[in-house]
Amino acid sequence: xxxxxxxxxxxxxxxxxxxxxxxxxxxxxxxxxxxxxxxxxxxxxxxxxxxxxxxxxxxxxxxxxxxxxxxxxxxxxxxxxxxxxxxxxxxxxxxxxxxxxxxxxxxxxxxxxxxxxxxxxxxxxxxxxxxxxxxxxxxxxxxxxxxxxxxxxxxxxxxxxxxxxxxxxxxxxxxxxxxxxxxxxxxxxxxxxxxxxxxxxxxxxxxxxxxxxxxxxxxxxxxxxxxxxxxxxxxxxxxxxxxxxxxx
Numbered sequence: 001x002x003x004x005x006x007x008x009x010x011x012x013x014x015x016x017x018x019x020x021x022x023x024x025x026x027x028x029x030x031x032x033x034x035x036x037x038x039x040x041x042x043x044x045x046x047x048x049x050x051x052x053x054x055x056x057x058x059x060x061x062x063x064x065x066x067x068x069x070x071x072x073x074x075x076x077x078x079x080x081x082x083x084x085x086x087x088x089x090x091x092x093x094x095x096x097x098x099x100x101x102x103x104x105x106x107x108x109x110x111x112x113x114x115x116x117x118x119x120x121x122x123x124x125x126x127x128x129x130x131x132x133x134x135x136x137x138x139x140x141x142x143x144x145x146x147x148x149x150x151x152x153x154x155x156x157x158x159x160x161x162x163x164x165x166x167x168x169x170x171x172x173x174x175x176x177x178x179x180x181x182x183x184x185x186x187x188x189x190x191x192x193x194x195x196x197x198x199x200x201x202x203x204x205x206x207x208x209x210x211x212x213x214x215x216x217x218x219x220x221x222x223x224x225x226x227x228x229x230x231x232x233x234x235x236x237x238x239x240x241x242x243x244x245x246x247x248x
Contacts, residue, residue, distance in 0.1 A: 003208055004134065005205070006206075008137040010199070015061070025068070026216055030203045031068055034100060037207075038099045038100060046078050048104075049104040050085075050110075050115065050120075051105060051106025051107050053110055085118040101134050102135050103136035103139065108143060112143055124164075137173075144166045145165070145170065147187075148172065149171070149184050158184075168247070170193035188232075194247045200217075202215050202216075212239070
């Protein structure tokens with residue numbers, strides 16, 4: 001079985017904003033690729049928005065994602081809310097059902113702490129190894145890596161956070177947003193890491209040890225970034241290649 005991750009740097013999904021207006025939907029090409037990776041005509045889509053503590057927000061977010069994956073891409077859709085994680089029978093039943101497991105954006109630290117407390121991190125790891133398509137955006141993109149750039153810590157705008165460590169790289173989403181690049185440069189130097197930096201509307205697809213860059217807007221981009229001999233280097237990643245080669 002291939003091990004598959006799709007990490008999305010950011011973007012909009014057509015949600016209803018606080019002022020009542022509707023956001024744009026600009027990640028369609030990435031969503032289409034996620035569905036394609038299942039090799040199924042009508043896959044099962046499981047939404048796990050555990051980076052949002054509020055059950056009301058989780059439900060609203062799920063309704064938005066259901067319009068995309070259900071209505072546009074013809075998936076069967078379910079969600080797994082945070083209050084269900086204590087019941088491992090429910091968890092395992094829904095995970096077994098799923099072809100796609102998608103984590104949304106929000107508070108990365110809260111999400112990872114919850115997963116470790118309930119053992120859901122181990123369930124996800126097993127699902128990834130069994131060939132299910134594991135994916136997510138923002139918090140749901142960075143959590144699979146060694147560490148990430150996050151705004152989960154309120155005392156500091158952007159901090160580094162240890163993550164699940166499925167991959168050795170540091171990850172930053174929304175690199176096109178103010179403060180993300182500057183803080184990532186500092187964190188990469190302090191922690192001696194190699195970073196993958198994704199803009200909104202850009203995703204990193206990893207199948208086993210091969211990567212592919214997916215863009216849903218022409219202006220989207222991805223960088224590999226690191227420090228060497230006290231000099232900061234960043235290079236755009238395009239197309240496809242071998243994941244381990246990025247650090248060589």
